[in-house]
Amino acid sequence: MHTQGAHRASGGSVKLSVRKSQKEATRQRVLDAARDLFETQGYEETTVREIARKAEVSVGSVFTTFSSKGDILSQVMTDRLDALYAELDRVIPSLRGSTTDRLRSMFAIHFAFETRRTRLFLAHIAAAYDWRLAPGARPYGKTPRLRMIVRDCLTDGVARGDVDPATDLDVIIDALMAIYAWTYRLAAWEDADAAAMSAVFDRQVGLIAEGFRPRKAAAVAS
Amino acid sequence: MKHVPGSLHGDHAAEVRVPTRRALAKAQTRTKVIAAARRLFSESGYEGATIRDIAAEAGMSTGAVFANFTDKADLFREIMLTDMQNLADAMREAAVKGRTVDDAILRAFGAGYAFYKSQLPLARAAFSISWSPDQGGEIRSLPPVQALYDIISEQLALGVERGELSQEAEIKLRTQMLFDAYLANYPEAIFQGWGLEALQAKSRDQIRVILAGARRG
Numbered sequence: 320m321h322t323q324g325a326h327r328a329s330g331g332s333v334k335l336s337v338r339k340s341q342k343e344a345t346r347q348r349v350l351d352a353a354r355d356l357f358e359t360q361g362y363e364e365t366t367v368r369e370i371a372r373k374a375e376v377s378v379g380s381v382f383t384t385f386s387s388k389g390d391i392l393s394q395v396m397t398d399r400l401d402a403l404y405a406e407l408d409r410v411i412p413s414l415r416g417s418t419t420d421r422l423r424s425m426f427a428i429h430f431a432f433e434t435r436r437t438r439l440f441l442a443h444i445a446a447a448y449d450w451r452l453a454p455g456a457r458p459y460g461k462t463p464r465l466r467m468i469v470r471d472c473l474t475d476g477v478a479r480g481d482v483d484p485a486t487d488l489d490v491i492i493d494a495l496m497a498i499y500a501w502t503y504r505l506a507a508w509e510d511a512d513a514a515a516m517s518a519v520f521d522r523q524v525g526l527i528a529e530g531f532r533p534r535k536a537a538a539v540a541s
Numbered sequence: 542m543k544h545v546p547g548s549l550h551g552d553h554a555a556e557v558r559v560p561t562r563r564a565l566a567k568a569q570t571r572t573k574v575i576a577a578a579r580r581l582f583s584e585s586g587y588e589g590a591t592i593r594d595i596a597a598e599a600g601m602s603t604g605a606v607f608a609n610f611t612d613k614a615d616l617f618r619e620i621m622l623t624d625m626q627n628l629a630d631a632m633r634e635a636a637v638k639g640r641t642v643d644d645a646i647l648r649a650f651g652a653g654y655a656f657y658k659s660q661l662p663l664a665r666a667a668f669s670i671s672w673s674p675d676q677g678g679e680i681r682s683l684p685p686v687q688a689l690y691d692i693i694s695e696q697l698a699l700g701v702e703r704g705e706l707s708q709e710a711e712i713k714l715r716t717q718m719l720f721d722a723y724l725a726n727y728p729e730a731i732f733q734g735w736g737l738e739a740l741q742a743k744s745r746d747q748i749r750v751i752l753a754g755a756r757r758g
Binding site for chain 2: 363438441444445446447448487490491493494496497498500501502504507508509522523526527528529530531532
């Protein structure tokens with residue numbers, strides 16, 4: 320039972336909603352505590368007991384909300400992504416320039432966001448390969464919203480005329496996602512910051528863009 | 542000692558350099574430990590297998606394991622090193638049969654997927670470790686890992702030589718991108734059970750897209 324357990328309301332529906340909001344408060348405290356511990360001392364090094372202690376809840380109540388430490392991590396990352404996409408929704412309408420530059424800006428926002436808590440993000444990637452995860456629990460790489468944003472950007476590009484209409488967008492998106500994901504190893508291995516990762520990725524987007532330029536425009540340019 | 546063919550050669554070999562009995566025993570222990578570790582890492586992943594489990598599986602004491610390997614990471618690195626070496630050989634052999642750049646790289650990747658198809662849990666453990674800040678950078682600098690990059694960049698260079706790719710093909714960066722795309726398909730194999738054909742079909746598209754810009758020159 321967590322610390323707010325004493326606040327028992329009497330009436331049926333009130334009681335239910337109080338319990339529900341207590342549960343929500345517990346959940347939020349656990350997620351906040353876990354996010355900070357994962358970032359400061361690392362995911363592998365953090366135990367569920369430590370998370371419970373920091374969140375000031377019992378280990379039992381952590382497990383009534385989450386099935387495992389991996390589940391907590393997955394939820395922490397999902398919540399973070401909500402914030403990221405809220406930011407992107409604000410920024411995207413004001414992006415200008417070529418499709419290539421817009422793509423660069425969108426990914427730069429991702430790099431900047433994830434490097435605010437690099438250790439947490441790397442733990443998230445490593446945990447995606449954790450053998451203990453249940454099948455289907457893979458959190459990393461499931462970024463349907465990013466795929467959608469990239470697709471919208473490329474589709475707009477076709478309309479604006481700087482993406483060849485014959486381009487197989489899915490293949491381009493796959494390649495961009497693969498390269499984006501692995502660019503984070505620069506953070507893991509070389510302590511690269513967001514600017515360094517963006518710089519490498521910008522050049523890579525440029526190389527892929529050479530392949531989806533409309534053919535006529537390419538002929539005119541050369 | 543039926544496992545030591547050298548001992549059959551008699552006096553002549555003895556003068557050259559016959560490993561001492563102790564060195565042989567040590568080598569034999571290493572081989573046994575590595576085989577046991579490989580089995581357990583494949584079954585339970587890297588985090589799931591302890592040195593104690595590995596010792597028990599090999600039928601020896603934990604002390605005997607530690608006499609040969611400093612820690613679990615050391616043991617795992619040894620297995621990876623052997624695998625990467627074999628993987629690089631398989632990929633190179635496949636690549637040289639390619640008729641075009643695309644074909645050669647696709648063959649190399651296909652050989653890679655085929656190599657790990659039978660030991661995906663090991664690949665999964667290797668990925669997990671490669672993202673760790675302490676061990677990832679070290680793994681990257683291993684010679685066999687460099688060899689994997691070289692196989693791709695050599696094929697791109699050949700493509701430029703043959704006139705398939707433009708002189709400004711940005712070989713280094715494109716090599717990195719191709720390798721990223723190759724690695725990024727492993728989760729499909731590991732988590733979604735993709736077969737070799739599906740992996741190769743996806744690779745083919747990725748190679749085409751990554752090289753497209755270099756072809757227009």
